Amino acid sequence: MNNAPSNSDIEISIFGPGIGEAIAFHYKNSWILIDSCIDHIVNKPTTLQYLQSLSVDIESSVKLIILTHWHDDHIKGAYQLIHECRNAQIVLPNAFEDKNFRKLAIIYAKRNMVNPNGFDEVTKIIQHIVQNKRNFCFGSVDTLLLQETIDADNLNVYSISPSSYAKLMSDISISSLIESHSQRINPPKHNYFSIGTLININNESYLFGADLENLNNDQLGWEHVINHCICIKNKKSQFYKISHHGSYNGDNAKIWSEFLIKNPIVAITPYSRGKIKLPSESDIKRIKKQSRKVYLTCKEPTSKFKDKATLKATQKILKNLKIIAKNNGHIRIRINTKTKEENIELINNAVQL
Numbered sequence: 089m090n091n092a093p094s095n096s097d098i099e100i101s102i103f104g105p106g107i108g109e110a111i112a113f114h115y116k117n118s119w120i121l122i123d124s125c126i127d128h129i130v131n132k133p134t135t136l137q138y139l140q141s142l143s144v145d146i147e148s149s150v151k152l153i154i155l156t157h158w159h160d161d162h163i164k165g166a167y168q169l170i171h172e173c174r175n176a177q178i179v180l181p182n183a184f185e186d187k188n189f190r191k192l193a194i195i196y197a198k199r200n201m202v203n204p205n206g207f208d209e210v211t212k213i214i215q216h217i218v219q220n221k222r223n224f225c226f227g228s229v230d231t232l233l234l235q236e237t238i239d240a241d242n243l244n245v246y247s248i249s250p251s252s253y254a255k256l257m258s259d260i261s262i263s264s265l266i267e268s269h270s271q272r273i274n275p276p277k278h279n280y281f282s283i284g285t286l287i288n289i290n291n292e293s294y295l296f297g298a299d300l301e302n303l304n305n306d307q308l309g310w311e312h313v314i315n316h317c318i319c320i321k322n323k324k325s326q327f328y329k330i331s332h333h334g335s336y337n338g339d340n341a342k343i344w345s346e347f348l349i350k351n352p353i354v355a356i357t358p359y360s361r362g363k364i365k366l367p368s369e370s371d372i373k374r375i376k377k378q379s380r381k382v383y384l385t386c387k388e389p390t391s392k393f394k395d396k397a398t399l400k401a402t403q404k405i406l407k408n409l410k411i412i413a414k415n416n417g418h419i420r421i422r423i424n425t426k427t428k429e430e431n432i433e434l435i436n437n438a439v440q441l
Contacts, residue, residue, distance in 0.1 A: 089141070089420075089433075089435060090142060092142040092143065093114050093422055094424075095116050095117060096116075096424055096425050097114070097115075097423065097424055097425070098113075098114065098115050098294075098422065099114035099115075099421065100112075100113055100294065100327060100329075100419075100420075101114075101138065101418060101419070101420045102357060102383075102385055102419040103134045103135065103138070103418050104357030104358060104386060104416070104417055105125060105126075105385075105416040105417070106358055106360045106386055107161050107359060107360060107361055108125025108161050108162075108164060108357075108416075109123050109125055109161060109162055109357040109385075110122070110125045110133070110134045110135045111123060111329065112135045112138060113294070115238075115241075115243055116238045116239065116241070116243075117149055118149065118151045118243065119149050119151065120150075120151060120152045120245060120287065121135050121153045121154070121176075122153075122154045122296055122298070123154070123156055123162040123163065123166070123298070124155075124162070124163055124165040124169050125161070125162075125165065132165065132168060133166070133168055133169040134165070136168065136172055136173075146172055146173050147174050147175050148175065151176060151177065151236070152177050152245060153166075153169060153170055153173060153176045153177070153178050153179065154179040154227065154247070154283060154285055155179065155181070155283075156181065156284075156299065157183075157279060157281055157282040157283065157298065157299060158181075158207060158209070158210045159299065160209070161206075162206070162299065163206045163210065164206070164209060165209075166209050167209050167216065170213060170216060170222070176223075177223045177233070177234070178213070178217060178222055178223070178225075179224070179226070179247065179283065180213075180225075180226055180227065181226065181250060181258075181281040181283050182226040182228040182250060182254075182281070183258035183259070183280070184210070184214070184226065185226045186262065188259055188263050188266060189258075189259075190214070192207075195266065227247035227250075227283040228247060228249070228251070228252070229247070229248060229251050229252075229312065229316065229317050230246065230247075230317060230318050231246065232244065232245070233247055233285075241289060241290055241425075242288070242289070243287075243289055244287070244289075245285065245286070245287050246319040246320070247283045247284065247286075248284040248285070248313050248319065249283060249284045249300055249309070249312065249317070250281045250282065250283065250308075250312075251307055251308060251312040251316070253305075253307035254281055254309075254312070255280075255281065257278075257280040257308065261278075261280070278303060279299045279300075279301055279332075280303070280308060280309075282298045282299040282301075283298055284296065284300045285298070286319060288323065289425075292326060293323040293325040293326070294325055294326070294327045294328075295320075295325035295327070295328045295329070295347060295348065296328075296329040297328065297330060297331025297338065298329075298331065298332075300313070300331045300332065301332055301337050301338050302337055302338070302339070302340055310331070310338075310342075311340070314342045314343070320347055324347065325347055326349050326352050327354070327421065328348055328352050328355075329354070329355050329356075329357075330354050330356045330367075330375065331343075332366075333357060333358055333359040333366035333367060334356040334358070334368075334372070334375060335368075335371060336368075336370075336371060336374075339374070339375075344378050351379060351380035352379060352380060353381045353421065353430075353432075354375060354379045354381070354382050354383070355382075355385070355419050355421075356383070356384050356385070356441075358386060358387075367384075372441055375441075376441060381432070382440065382441040383434065383438060383439070383441070384417070384439050384440075385417035385418065385419055385437070385438050386416070386436070386437035386438060387437060387439050416437075417434075417435065417436045417438035417439075418434075418435035418436055418438055419432070419435075419438045420432070420433040420435060
């Protein structure tokens with residue numbers, strides 16, 4: 089697992105422990121990181137731990153860190169990741185640009201949180217950017233985030249969302265949070281502001297859906313990308329990180345017909361919290377019908393404990409011992425750009441469906 093990719097390898101590494109998601113993309117010694125989750129064994133960001141295990145020069149090789157949105161399953165550990173990758177450009181959703189969002193960050197920073205969530209991470213990141221004069225930009229539809237020419241190969245990274253209308257909807261949601269007197273601030277119900285990412289290397293494309301949703305509005309989510317995003321037109325991706333944990337409301341038939349090759353390789357990071365279990369069996373069947381290979385970062389273990397008190401006590405012990413980190417599955421896809429050979433590894437609890 090600790091062998092670094094060769095200079096001619098594209099690597100796509102997807103990490104997911106069941107609640108959490110992080111992505112590392114490599115090409116010719118340049119690394120692009122999308123979102124963050126925690127490796128509980130070492131208590132640090134999963135992608136940071138992974139790159140260090142490969143002996144990657146973090147400061148020079150990590151070129152871009154994209155934080156798609158502020159839900160805690162996508163942003164935990166992002167502050168430490170940004171702090172360590174000192175020369176990477178940081179990409180934030182355009183919702184963070186609004187003065188109400190910054191006002192909310194100031195208000196929230198003054199509160200003493202017992203159970204911090206994703207907003208705590210955002211507050212620290214914004215403070216870090218300002219204090220250290222970090223290079224950053226706001227991601228929105230058709231924004232070129234990175235452009236490099238390496239050995240005559242062209243690497244371009246775009247954000248395909250959110251739209252200007254999504255920013256407006258986020259501003260309205262955030263304004264209502266400012267008026268809230270709740271000690272804990274939770275994200276709005278609908279994810280208007282998630283950044284989708286498209287990576288192009290010459291004529292090859294790779295699509296990362298983050299938590300983009302269908303919101304029954306031509307100006308929001310996947311509908312806006314499909315009808316208005318220019319940079320993704322005529323680009324057929326061979327790999328797709330499924331949007332919104334494989335859920336039905338994160339899917340759209342035109343993603344498959346317009347943005348993906350026939351039968352692409354796809355990866356899903358599951359979500360399991362309380363009664364919410366994604367992807368569902370029907371989600372998996374729907375996705376498998378349209379894909380050559382489907383991978384899941386981890387499959388939730390079934391419990392043999394019928395007594396809830398025993399189960400809860402056991403889970404607490406496992407958490408304290410950090411054995412639960414075994415569930416932090418890793419899908420590693422390496423594609424040799426010269427031979428086109430694929431090497432796919434399923435590490436820890438990652439499975440093929």
